[in-house]
Amino acid sequence: xxxxxxxxxxxxxxxxxxxxxxxxxxxxxxxxxxxxxxxxxxxxxxxxxxxxxxxxxxxxxxxxxxxxxxxxxxxxxxxxxxxxxxxxxxxxxxxxxxxxxxxxxxxxxxxxxxxxxxxxxxxxxxxxxxxxxxxxxxxxxxxxxxxxxxxxxxxxxxxxxxxxxxxxxxxxxxxxxxxxxxxxxxxxxxxxxxxxxxxxxxxxxxxxxxxxxxxxxxxxxxxxxxxxxxxxxxxxxxxxxxxxxxxxxxxxxxxxxxxxxxxxxxxxxxxxxxxxxxxxxxxxxxxxxxxxxxxxxxxxxxxxxxxxxxxxxxxxxxx
Amino acid sequence: xxxxxxxxxxxxxxxxxxxxxxxxxxxxxxxxxxxxxxxxxxxxxxxxxxxxxxxxxxxxxxxxxxxxxxxxxxxxxxxxxxxxxxxxxxxxxxxxxxxxxxxxxxxxxxxxxxxxxxxxxxxxxxxxxxxxxxxxxxxxxxxxxxxxxxxxxxxxxxxxxxxxxxxxxxxxxxxxxxxxxxxxxxxxxxxxxxxxxxxxxxxxxxxxxxxxxxxxxxxxxxxxxxxxxxxxxxxxxxxxxxxxxxxxxxxxxxxxxxxxxxxxxxxxxxxxxxxxxxxxxxxxxxxxxxxxxxxxxxxxxxxxxxxxxxxxxxxxxxxxxxxxxx
Numbered sequence: 102x103x104x105x106x107x108x109x110x111x112x113x114x115x116x117x118x119x120x121x122x123x124x125x126x127x128x129x130x131x132x133x134x135x136x137x138x139x140x141x142x143x144x145x146x147x148x149x150x151x152x153x154x155x156x157x158x159x160x161x162x163x164x165x166x167x168x169x170x171x172x173x174x175x176x177x178x179x180x181x182x183x184x185x186x187x188x189x190x191x192x193x194x195x196x197x198x199x200x201x202x203x204x205x206x207x208x209x210x211x212x213x214x215x216x217x218x219x220x221x222x223x224x225x226x227x228x229x230x231x232x233x234x235x236x237x238x239x240x241x242x243x244x245x246x247x248x249x250x251x252x253x254x255x256x257x258x259x260x261x262x263x264x265x266x267x268x269x270x271x272x273x274x275x276x277x278x279x280x281x282x283x284x285x286x287x288x289x290x291x292x293x294x295x296x297x298x299x300x301x302x303x304x305x306x307x308x309x310x311x312x313x314x315x316x317x318x319x320x321x322x323x324x325x326x327x328x329x330x331x332x333x334x335x336x337x338x339x340x341x342x343x344x345x346x347x348x349x350x351x352x353x354x355x356x357x358x359x360x361x362x363x364x365x366x367x368x369x370x371x372x373x374x375x376x377x378x379x380x381x382x383x384x385x386x387x388x389x390x391x392x393x394x395x396x397x398x399x400x401x402x403x404x405x406x407x408x409x410x411x412x413x414x415x416x417x418x419x420x
Numbered sequence: 421x422x423x424x425x426x427x428x429x430x431x432x433x434x435x436x437x438x439x440x441x442x443x444x445x446x447x448x449x450x451x452x453x454x455x456x457x458x459x460x461x462x463x464x465x466x467x468x469x470x471x472x473x474x475x476x477x478x479x480x481x482x483x484x485x486x487x488x489x490x491x492x493x494x495x496x497x498x499x500x501x502x503x504x505x506x507x508x509x510x511x512x513x514x515x516x517x518x519x520x521x522x523x524x525x526x527x528x529x530x531x532x533x534x535x536x537x538x539x540x541x542x543x544x545x546x547x548x549x550x551x552x553x554x555x556x557x558x559x560x561x562x563x564x565x566x567x568x569x570x571x572x573x574x575x576x577x578x579x580x581x582x583x584x585x586x587x588x589x590x591x592x593x594x595x596x597x598x599x600x601x602x603x604x605x606x607x608x609x610x611x612x613x614x615x616x617x618x619x620x621x622x623x624x625x626x627x628x629x630x631x632x633x634x635x636x637x638x639x640x641x642x643x644x645x646x647x648x649x650x651x652x653x654x655x656x657x658x659x660x661x662x663x664x665x666x667x668x669x670x671x672x673x674x675x676x677x678x679x680x681x682x683x684x685x686x687x688x689x690x691x692x693x694x695x696x697x698x699x700x701x702x703x704x705x706x707x708x709x710x711x712x713x714x715x716x717x718x719x720x721x722x723x724x725x726x727x728x729x730x731x732x733x734x735x736x737x738x739x740x741x742x743x744x745x746x
Contacts, residue, residue, distance in 0.1 A: 234718065
């Protein structure tokens with residue numbers, strides 16, 4: 102593939118989003134990155150969306166829809182925050198705890214899946230119910246608050262979020278693109294039955310996938326918790342909403358992934374969404390309007406993706 | 421040994437496991453009655469409560485079976501019920517007509533379902549993602565409707581207007597009639613058979629000349645009618661409508677359908693009764709936990725475990741030993 106075509110494919114969407122967002126904000130008389138807080142907000146949004154997108158896509162690419170990832174983020178952040186407050190641990194340890202606990206809870210979800218051998222949607226629903234219930238029981242329903250703990254709520258900064266983004270992305274690329282596990286993952290992804298027949302062990306591969314997705318969600322739960330200093334409880338699948346924001350960046354990542362590593366595609370998808378989110382905040386867009394615009398963007402992009410060839414044919418006919 | 425071979429020959433084991441959810445419901449009813457008797461509760465009143473809590477989910481889930489049979493998944497049903505109820509409430513407040521309110525509820529729900537189905541079938545979009553987008557739009561519409569037309573944070577229909585319909589018999593009648601219609605369409609017409617065929621093997625169905633777009637639209641319309649009926653029943657039970665009206669219905673429907681033994685992949689094993697069995701099972705389970713004063717969190721954990729056990733039993737004859745299900 103020609104380099105110019107490749108660069109065009111990689112940067113068209115993020116660049117187009119940036120141009121549109123800058124143009125609209127200029128018309129509105131608003132500077133997008135006016136303060137340091139705007140930069141922090143942008144990087145937080147990118148980190149959050151990228152982590153959820155990677156966690157969701159690891160299993161979804163293999164046809165496993167895991168509804169429990171939001172509850173893994175909730176539970177791991179609740180327990181890590183509770184321990185950190187009780188033992189006055191530094192924020193770095195809280196992050197580490199959250200990631201490790203996320204990996205453990207993700208692994209447990211995977212373990213239940215491989216034991217009961219039910220469709221992943223069903224197991225995901227059951228585990229979401231279970232983890233939400235556990236988080237509720239651990240905190241007595243009151244949630245966790247550490248607003249006055251300057252050590253823990255002092256985490257948000259461009260540097261810290263950038264470190265998380267780089268570390269998570271590097272780890273995922275390394276694991277999935279440069280290890281035997283990653284090669285096996287790709288083989289199972291493209292031909293499950295054949296891969297199993299040639300001796301690839303599906304169960305350990307699946308468990309590691311769930312563990313990695315859980316670790317990423319642990320980091321995401323930590324970012325959300327340290328942003329506000331509070332973790333609110335939710336029951337009856339309230340945690341599921343966390344993953345809906347990841348669909349559009351995941352599809353954008355999939356599109357960009359044709360021209361570059363698909364994980365970097367997810368990052369660029371997250372950057373695009375981060376710009377849109379910042380624009381909403383800076384232009385004080387009502388939350389209802391935000392939801393409608395985001396949904397329309399998702400539908401329009403999906404219509405384009407699923408009918409790409411038809412659009413290309415139409416353009417050719419037009420010429 | 422002989423018993424085993426007889427069971428295998430007649431597929432008895434398979435049949436027994438397939439009705440495990442029904443046994444689950446019977447066991448839950450027995451547990452509930454035993455606990456209620458031991459705690460000296462008013463059983464008639466409790467049963468009425470259970471019906472009130474189950475009927476909306478049972479009706480909506482019965483309609484949703486048509487979508488699930490195709491191997492699809494609609495997560496926007498709860499939000500759709502909320503929008504339909506709010507618009508229905510506004511129409512009542514403007515006209516004073518319960519009939520118009522009912523027709524509006526059904527009309528709005530069917531219109532929403534049609535938008536979903538057209539997006540999914542005409543533009544070849546994945547149904548689940550389409551309904552995720554629709555969920556966002558509908559949640560936003562709910563807030564807008566309440567802000568524009570409500571008093572504070574609600575739209576209220578006068579209680580007197582719907583009091584005559586808030587009876588056990590009316591709700592049972594709606595459920596039984598709708599279930600009968602769905603049962604007929606699902607099990608005794610060409611539409612139902614084709615839907616099971618399409619859900620079971622979409623490639624083969626397409627090669628056989630089956631119009632999958634038409635069937636998808638029919639499935640969504642059936643589901644839309646169910647959502648409309650469910651939203652109308654919601655108004656009769658709780659005429660003060662807020663953004664939380666029917667908020668949990670979307671996920672309750674999914675849980676109920678699966679709990680009732682419906683395979684998420686759809687196809688020939690789909691059963692129309694799964695929705696009703698699942699909806700009532702979940703309500704009985706919730707009531708039992710309330711009776712034992714289980715903390716909400718622990719109660720939900722117990723619910724998750726029971727859900728997993730029942731579904732495991734119901735689907736134990738559908739497992740592939742070679743590879744993991746997807």
